[in-house]
Amino acid sequence: METIKVNLGQRSYPVYIGQDFLARVGKVATDFHLGKKILLVSDDQVDELYGGKVRASLQEAGFCVSLAKVPPGEIHKSLSQTIKLYESCVESKLDRDSTIIGLGGGVIGDLAGFVASTYLRGVDFVLLPTTLLAQVDSSVGGKVGVDLPQGKNLVGSFYQPRFVYADLTVLKTLSWQQVKEGLAEVVKYGMIKDAEFFGWVEKNLERIKALDLEAIDFAVRRSVEIKAKVVEADERELKGKRQILNFGHTIGHAVEASSGYRSYTHGEAVALGMIGAARIAERMGYFPSPMVERLKGLLEAIGLPTCIEGVDEEKIRGALQLDKKVRKDRLHFVLPRKIGEVFLTAEVSPDLIKKTLQDLTK
Known part of the structure; x- marks a missing residue:
């Protein structure tokens, strides 16, 4: 133990x-x-x-x-x-x-x-x-x-x-559906804090799919280590440091809520949210296109969705306005600069959010 x-x-x-x-x-x-x-x-x-x-x-x-x-x-x-x-x-x-x-x-x-x-x-x-x-x-x-x-x-x-x-x-x-839900969060930890861990998931995905306990042990342990350090630095989200854990959750939570929590599981919604955030960062010039494709490729290899089906884009935008990261009527996004590094910003325009969601729901 x-x-x-x-x-x-x-x-x-x-x-x-x-x-x-x-x-x-x-x-x-x-x-x-x-x-x-x-x-x-x-x-x-x-x-x-x-x-x-x-x-x-x-x-x-x-x-x-x-x-x-x-x-x-x-x-x-x-x-x-x-x-x-x-x-x-x-x-x-x-x-x-x-x-x-x-x-x-x-x-x-x-x-x-x-x-x-x-x-x-x-x-x-x-x-x-x-x-x-x-x-x-x-x-x-x-x-x-x-x-x-x-x-x-x-x-x-x-x-x-x-x-x-x-x-x-x-x-x-667990079913593979349940396992891949958790893997969405595992991928998130690699994206926000540990590029080496992200690469490890890519290389060891087949072992994880087989529920190899040695591989699962490392994935769980490293994820908990990363989250613990972030929480220790900002337990109650008062310093802006803990909010990086919400990477993928801004759009993800809006997708869940606007579909009545029926169309997508939490892990699936987080995967969609990570792609959405990556596309926004790409359009703003922060995140290179090859990195977007690398993230998309890993999520698809896991079997997680990378485009939204059956949920109205306008409803998603409406749900975004109730996100807990809205401060002074401005929605804050966690966006990637590179695999292993993200940042918090309120500079994402409503037009860019709309265009990104429209592209995701095509």
Whole structure:
């Protein structure tokens, strides 16, 4: 088992990465002196696969565990599901010493974390991410929240977990569709901070497709290392440093929201957003055309979309106006200068955004 620490002073926590160690989570929870009452939040599929093992481990360690299930899918990362989880907290008689554990992908983690951050003004929470996307991205950094019909993650908070427990073995049960969703975020880390890592993904894609655990281990570990360093430098996005993690997410979130969270998964939308940002940077003279094609080639080799189908371009532009990176009525984009380096700018004209989206939706 490897440990990557996210250094945030009193809010610091470890990310444990290893294989076949879910059955030991009870001991780790004991080592962290968690309260005896735990609400485990999951969905039907993940609970069927791993819920019993996690509950048994926690119960053997002396914890009293209740279960709350959330239907799968981004559409259920909502205020209505949040209220249902609050009701589960009440029914389970959670107190200020209790803990909420999210067992599942990004939707489960975001919901569980948001409920933990607000119930009784904050209780402990732990993340057991079971998708590649959650292990490399959403489980690290403390962003928790829910969507509104008008936009993604418009309600939320910054709230760090006590620890993250990423068991790579569970990824063996994922479909390739689920794996490639996570790979969109892996590619993002190479684009924003590590050209060598980007090249490694290109060279090792077949190993990743085969779910070679040695390759997956490196991809997860390097992604978490990159994200941890960015978060440590700007935990609450007050300095402009953390916003580079939103590369691909500006257009991506707008695509998700304008399609009602039904047409594209999060990873697919991020891939579209990265291509959109790369095209904008290309037209502004920042990002060379061969680099755009290299990014496009890797995304297509993974099987991720690089053009938008079935979503109205005007609706996407409307959703962009609700993006969290709008400051003083100006939309900020994260754009690439080269593979491994990006920058934040508010100098993208509405006409250029419109033309880029029109080209992407052809």
